[in-house]
Structure formats: C-alpha cells, structure tokens
Amino acid sequence: MNKNKALGLIIILLLLSTGCWDAQDISQRAFVNAVVVDALDDNSENKYKITLEIIKPETIIRRDTRDEATIIHTAEAKSIADAVEQIQSRISRPISFGHIRLVLMGEEVSRRESIMNTLDYFIRHPDIAVRFRIAFVQGAEAREVLYAKPSFERFMTAELVAMTELEPELATLRTAPFNEFIGNLLGNKGTELAPRVLIQGKDEPVIRNGGAVLKNWKLAGWLSAEETQGANWLIGDANAVVVAQEDNESYTYKVDKQSAKIIPYTKDGELAFRVEVKTDGILRQKNNSKLDVSQPENLAKIEKLFSRTINNQVSTAIESAQVNFKADYLGFGQALRRKDPALFKTLNWDQVFPTVPVEVKVKARITRFGMTT
Amino acid sequence: MKKDIKSMIQDKIDPRVLTVALVMAIIEFEILFFTKRLVNIAGQDAWMSIILGGIILLFTTYFLVTLALRFPRENFFQYLPTVWGKPLGILITLGYLVFWFVFSVLLLEEFSYATKTLFLRETPVLVPMLALLLAVIPIAAYGLISVIRSFQLLFPFLMVLLILAIILGLSKVELSKFLPLMENGPVPVLKGAIYFLGVPQGLIGIILFLTPFLSKPDKALLPAISGISIIICTVFFFMATSIGVLGVDYVKIAVWPGIDTLGSIQFPGFPVERYELWLTLPWLIGVFTTTTLMLYLISNGLIQVFNFDLKYRKIAAYLIAALLIAVTYVLPNYAYTLKFREYITILGLSFLHLIPWLTLIIALLRGKRGQYS
Numbered sequence: 001m002n003k004n005k006a007l008g009l010i011i012i013l014l015l016l017s018t019g020c021w022d023a024q025d026i027s028q029r030a031f032v033n034a035v036v037v038d039a040l041d042d043n044s045e046n047k048y049k050i051t052l053e054i055i056k057p058e059t060i061i062r063r064d065t066r067d068e069a070t071i072i073h074t075a076e077a078k079s080i081a082d083a084v085e086q087i088q089s090r091i092s093r094p095i096s097f098g099h100i101r102l103v104l105m106g107e108e109v110s111r112r113e114s115i116m117n118t119l120d121y122f123i124r125h126p127d128i129a130v131r132f133r134i135a136f137v138q139g140a141e142a143r144e145v146l147y148a149k150p151s152f153e154r155f156m157t158a159e160l161v162a163m164t165e166l167e168p169e170l171a172t173l174r175t176a177p178f179n180e181f182i183g184n185l186l187g188n189k190g191t192e193l194a195p196r197v198l199i200q201g202k203d204e205p206v207i208r209n210g211g212a213v214l215k216n217w218k219l220a221g222w223l224s225a226e227e228t229q230g231a232n233w234l235i236g237d238a239n240a241v242v243v244a245q246e247d248n249e250s251y252t253y254k255v256d257k258q259s260a261k262i263i264p265y266t267k268d269g270e271l272a273f274r275v276e277v278k279t280d281g282i283l284r285q286k287n288n289s290k291l292d293v294s295q296p297e298n299l300a301k302i303e304k305l306f307s308r309t310i311n312n313q314v315s316t317a318i319e320s321a322q323v324n325f326k327a328d329y330l331g332f333g334q335a336l337r338r339k340d341p342a343l344f345k346t347l348n349w350d351q352v353f354p355t356v357p358v359e360v361k362v363k364a365r366i367t368r369f370g371m372t373t
Numbered sequence: 374m375k376k377d378i379k380s381m382i383q384d385k386i387d388p389r390v391l392t393v394a395l396v397m398a399i400i401e402f403e404i405l406f407f408t409k410r411l412v413n414i415a416g417q418d419a420w421m422s423i424i425l426g427g428i429i430l431l432f433t434t435y436f437l438v439t440l441a442l443r444f445p446r447e448n449f450f451q452y453l454p455t456v457w458g459k460p461l462g463i464l465i466t467l468g469y470l471v472f473w474f475v476f477s478v479l480l481l482e483e484f485s486y487a488t489k490t491l492f493l494r495e496t497p498v499l500v501p502m503l504a505l506l507l508a509v510i511p512i513a514a515y516g517l518i519s520v521i522r523s524f525q526l527l528f529p530f531l532m533v534l535l536i537l538a539i540i541l542g543l544s545k546v547e548l549s550k551f552l553p554l555m556e557n558g559p560v561p562v563l564k565g566a567i568y569f570l571g572v573p574q575g576l577i578g579i580i581l582f583l584t585p586f587l588s589k590p591d592k593a594l595l596p597a598i599s600g601i602s603i604i605i606c607t608v609f610f611f612m613a614t615s616i617g618v619l620g621v622d623y624v625k626i627a628v629w630p631g632i633d634t635l636g637s638i639q640f641p642g643f644p645v646e647r648y649e650l651w652l653t654l655p656w657l658i659g660v661f662t663t664t665t666l667m668l669y670l671i672s673n674g675l676i677q678v679f680n681f682d683l684k685y686r687k688i689a690a691y692l693i694a695a696l697l698i699a700v701t702y703v704l705p706n707y708a709y710t711l712k713f714r715e716y717i718t719i720l721g722l723s724f725l726h727l728i729p730w731l732t733l734i735i736a737l738l739r740g741k742r743g744q745y746s
Contacts, residue, residue, distance in 0.1 A: 011508060130636050179618065179637035182623055186622035187621070338552040341556040
C-alpha cells in the first residue's frame with residue numbers, strides 16, 4: 001500500500017471513528033417536550049421543583065394506542081441542571097433538550113426571583129434552540145398544567161403549542177416567541193408583558209389568555225384577557241374583536257388590519273405622548289339596532305362608536321401600566337429612545353413613565369359589513 | 374530568498390477565480406459571532422460600520438491589487454526585502470508568519486470548541502482537529518494552485534447555504550430593532566468600521582500571493598473587487614438578520630448570534646425545524662478553506678525565509694500542523710480564545726492594511742517594481 005492510500009485510509013478511519021464516542025440512536029433518547037419551573041418554600045434546602053415532560057415516541061407513531069404519550073417526572077433541586085441529573089437517574093434513556101417546545105413558569109418562583117436565573121439555563125444550553133414558547137401560570141403550581149385535559153392533542157403541551165398557531169387571530173392573549181420575549185426583556189431592563197396560562201381544574205382544559213407583567217426581572221402581576229386586548233393595540237398585531245355598546249344597541253367589529261403609533265412630543269417644555277391607532281375591519285354583528293349600515297352616515301356613526309370603545313380600551317391599558325404596575329411594558333420608553341435618544345438617556349424612565357401624559361386618538365373604519373345591511 | 378514560483382508551476386489560474394478565492398479565504402468561523410463584537414462596539418448601527426468599513430476595504434483591495442501588479446511574478450514575501458531592505462523585509466515576513474500562526478491557532482481552537490459544544494461532546498477534541506488538519510495538509514503542501522482549486526470545488530456549497538440562511542433570517546427581521554440611528558453619535562460607528570477592517574484575515578494571502586499564478590494579472594482588479602463586495606454583502610446581511618431577529622441586547626450576550634438567529638426561526642405548522650443546522654456545512658467549509666490557506670502561507674513563507682527547497686514544504690506543513698495543535702492546548706479556556714481573537718483582529722489592521730499600504734508607498738517613492746510589471 002503506497003503512502004497516499006495509507007493516508008487516505010487513516011483519514012477515513014479517523015473521520016468515521018469520531019462518531020463512536022458520541023453515537024446515540026435517535027430512538028434511544030428521552031426527548032424533553034416541556035420544562036416546568038415551580039418554587040419550593042424558602043425553608044427548603046432546594047429552591048426549585050422542576051418537572052420534565054418527556055415524549056414517548058412509540059406512542060406518537062402508533063396513534064391507536066391508549067398508552068400515555070408522555071411521561072412526567074418532577075425533582076426538587078437547587079438548579080435546573082441539578083434536577084435534570086436527578087431525573088436522568090430514574091430513566092434509561094439520555095435526556096435530550098433538542099426538541100423542547102414549552103417552558104412554563106410558576107407564579108411563586110416568578111415573583112420570588114429574577115426570571116433570568118431560570119432563563120440562563122435555556123439560553124446557555126447548546127441543545128436548546130430559542131424557538132420554544134414561554135408562559136406564566138397563574139394561581140397554581142405550573143406543573144398542574146401538564147395534567148390538564150387536552151381538547152384535541154394527545155397531551156397538554158402539544159395542545160398549548162398548537163394554540164400558539166392561532167395567535168394571529170386572538171387579541172386577548174399576549175403573543176411572543178421566545179426570541180422576541182427575551183429580546184424585549186433584555187432591552188427593557190427586565191420589563192415585559194409575557195403570555196399567561198390559567199388552570200381551571202384537573203380534567204378541564206387550560207385557558208391561554210391574558211398576560212403576565214414582568215418588572216425588574218420578576219413577575220409583578222397579571223392582566224386579564226380584556227386588559228391584554230387593550231395592551232395589544234399597542235404591542236400586538238392580532239386582530240381583535242371589539243364590542244361597542246350605546247344605550248340598548250350593541251355592535252361587534254372584527255379588525256382585520258391595525259396600526260399603532262406612539263409619538264413622543266414636548267408640550268410647554270414637558271414630555272408627552274400621543275398614541276394613534278388606526279383600524280380597518282368588518283362589522284360582524286348588530287344587536288337591538290335598526291340602523292341601515294348601507295347608509296354612509298350610519299356607518300360613520302358606528303365607526304365613531306368603535307373608535308370611542310377602542311380608545312377606552314387603549315386608555316385603560318395605559319392607565320394600568322402607569323398606575324397599577326408603574327412598568328412600561330407598552331413600549332413608550334422605546335418610542336422615546338428611538339425618537340430622541342439623548343433625551344431618553346437623561347431621564348430615569350421608571351420614575352418618569354407613571355406620570356407622563358398620554359393622549360389617545362383612534363380612527364376605526366368599517367370597510368365591510370357582511371351580507372346584510 | 375528569490376524564487377520564481379511561476380517558473381516552477383505551469384498551471385495558471387484565470388483571474389476571475391480571484392472572486393471565489395477571496396470569498397472562500399475570508400469567510401470562516403467569524404461569521405458566526407463577528408456580529409456580537411461589532412454590536413458591542415456600534416450597537417444597532419453595526420450595519421453602518423460594515424458599509425463604512427466595506428468602502429475602506431474596497432480601497433485597500435484596490436491598493437493591494439496595484440501593489441501586486443507592480444511585482445506580477447513575485448509574491449509578497451519575495452518583494453518585501455526589495456522594497457523595505459533585506460533586514461526589515463525579513464522581519465516583516467516573520468511578523469506575518471507569527472500573526473498567521475496565532476490566527477490559525479485561534480481558528481483551530483474555535484473549531485474544536487464549537488465541535489465539542491454543538492456536536493461531539495464525548496469525542497476528544499484532538500480527533501476533529503486531527504481530521505481537519507490531515508485533510509488540509511495535502512492540499513496546502515501541493516501549493517497555492519491546489520488550494521485554489523479546492524476553494525472552487527467548495528464554493529457552491531458554502532454560498533448556497535449561506536444565502537438560504539440569510540433569506541430565512543431576513544424573513545423574520547424587524548426594522549424597529551435598528552432604531553434609533555446613531556444613538557451614541559458617529560464615534561461607535563467609526564470604531565466599528567475600523568474593527569471590521571481587521572476581520573478579513575485571508576485578504577492579503579489571496580491577493581498578494583495568488584497574482585503570480587494568474588494567467589492575466591492585469592485583469593485581477595475587477596474579480597478582486599467583486600470578491601470583496603460579495604463578502605461585504607454576506608457579512609452585512611448576516612449581521613442585519615442577527616440584529617433584526619434577536620435584537621441588540623440578545624446579540625450581546627449570545628456567543629454565536631448566527632446560530633441563535635436561525636435557531637429562533639420557525640414557521641408554525643411547517644414540519645422542518647432546526648434551521649441553525651444549515652450553518653454547519655458553511656461553517657465547516659469556511660474553517661477548512663481558511664485553515665488550508667493559512668497552512669500554505671505559513672509553510673511556504675518559512676521555506677522562502679530560510680531558503681529551503683520547495684520539496685520540504687510538505688514536511689513543513691506537517692510540523693506546523695503539529696505545532697498548531699500543541700499550542701491550542703496552551704489556551705486555558707474559550708474566554709482567552711475570544712480575547713486573543715479580538716487582539717488579532719485589531720492587530721490585523723496593521724498586517725492587512727498599514728503594512729501593504731506602506732509597502733506600496735515606499736515602492737513608489739523608491740521606484741521599485743518587479744521584472745515584468
């Protein structure tokens with residue numbers, strides 16, 4: 001054998017043998033689908049109760065089986081890595097985070113300490129791509145979500161992830177892929193509006209709406225579905241359903257196009273903001289109304305009513321951020337920073353935001369009114 | 374030290390190949406995390422730094438081609454003593470060799486770190502390093518022509534995947550993440566532009582060493598400018614997708630923003646995921662081609678400086694490769710690698726720009742030119 005052939009053989013052997021150390025059959029791994037982080041009480045030696053939901057691939061492939069599609073393991077530990085090691089000692093396949101879809105944060109742990117303590121594990125781990133979703137669970141241990149009854153999917157995480165695909169159609173929940181969430185959280189120095197999950201009961205479906213307000217890197221409180229819709233006029237892009245009422249009459253409007261601008265300006269030397277919201281949409285329903293919507297003046301009247309209603313929603317959302325939470329998760333600070341970075345630097349924004357005057361202007365247009373007048 | 378390389382090797386290269394050669398020589402591991410450093414300096418204005426730095430880089434390319442055409446049948450190390458005088462010429466040559474050696478060590482260390490972190494956790498780092506170098510050595514030892522031919526073969530695989538990665542990233546870019554413009558004034562943009570000038574380490578190696586092998590050296594300018602333009606565009610769009618998808622604050626904490634950018638992309642309902650793996654092949658090709666060129670330059674440079682016969686180039690390549698691996702073990706951890714890489718980039722300003730410019734100016738002042746210029 002000449003030298004070149006020998007060298008070629010060595011290279012091939014070396015290249016092939018690199019896989020031996022790391023050889024792992026894909027069917028012999030325990031793929032984690034969801035990680036749930038709950039708190040243990042302060043007196044406990046361990047800080048966290050970590051739950052992993054692990055997929056059983058054979059039950060996913062064989063859809064006719066009645067076996068559980070996932071296995072759920074919980075460990076009490078000082079860190080997530082510590083918990084993973086404990087859980088690893090209970091199962092025969094190596095745990096893999098390559099296909100993680102969801103991270104659920106419990107209320108207690110989110111209120112107790114910086115969310116970055118937990119997130120650090122996920123953004124540092126080389127197996128975890130930042131495409132998973134994060135949600136905060138209100139009023140219960142977050143792990144209970146995994147035991148709730150899914151409506152269509154085989155297990156609850158799949159149901160929650162499938163719900164995220166409906167997000168463009170639902171304005172009552174906060175939508176944010178993880179990369180957007182973490183980008184906003186870092187950019188706003190620990191303030192952000194995150195998705196919320198509510199538990200109804202063990203065999204009941206969970207509700208995915210509303211929002212979790214984070215301030216100073218910790219959970220500060222919750223927004224209801226209605227409040228979240230108000231906030232979403234400024235930070236979301238989902239198409240809202242608006243119900244406007246006047247006297248005994250009510251009208252329902254489905255937005256199919258919206259835009260919002262936050263415009264900082266100075267008035268008598270004082271900083272102020274103007275919020276301009278524009279919507280286009282379809283009139284979906286009218287109740288107790290005899291108005292003929294084929295008449296432009298009638299349509300204009302209803303448009304004004306919708307504008308007032310949306311204005312109220314936006315104003316309430318701003319008031320909630322300024323008064324209740326004193327936290328700018330609506331993007332006013334970023335709007336000022338983009339327009340006048342020099343001024344923004346001079347301000348202590350956390351102190352300025354709660355008292356800054358905001359004027360709201362809404363122009364709602366009805367572009368279609370359906371099949372009847 | 375004088376060796377007429379052209380008389381030794383009959384194969385000649387079409388000047389248009391210079392475009393491919395430059396792209397392959399310059400794109401390497403840096404593409405995965407170069408954005409992070411530039412963003413640390415210039416924030417969301419990093420794209421301006423690339424445009425500004427890119428313009429200066431085009432001028433440098435023009436000067437380099439002008440210098441190469443002044444000595445069309447000699448490589449850079451051959452005419453350095455003619456221009457600078459023998460002692461200084463040899464000193465500068467040795468400086469380049471040390472510079473490229475350190476750069477190659479860092480490149481190899483980055484390669485082994487990424488391999489260990491992302492793919493081969495259990496495999497000893499020596500194995501992938503050996504596999505890489507054993508594949509690189511024969512090509513480097515056969516001379517620049519074989520190096521360039523290997524570049525031509527690999528070019529489509531690199532560019533097609535990089536372009537696909539950029540298109541994927543651009544689909545998720547948010548323009549608001551680039552605002553405000555010049556938040557901290559023009560100084561960070563200028564600093565970023567200067568930093569960018571130190572990035573394309575393979576620049577000199579191609580233009581000043583490949584010219585003697587070109588069939589028509591006088592036609593080298595346009596392909597060289599095209600090659601640099603492709604690199605500027607690639608780096609620009611890669612950086613723009615990282616900032617536009619992840620945001621400045623996340624880019625700053627990410628070790629490899631390129632991977633996180635593609636890792637955050639998903640199309641709900643679409644079965645294909647883990648787009649970050651698309652970067653694996655371009656990254657491996659980039660490291661492979663740049664290491665090949667560096668190994669050729671160092672081994673060939675040593676042969677020239679010490680006036681050895683060309684037949685010892687293969688032995689020199691093996692010895693240098695062994696030394697490269699040995700030195701990677703001296704670096705205590707990856708933090709040092711990152712730090713040294715910064716120093717090398719800053720030092721690159723002298724080796725990539727200052728010395729060639731001065732060489733051209735001195736050659737003009739002293740009326741030095743090559744035999745067939």
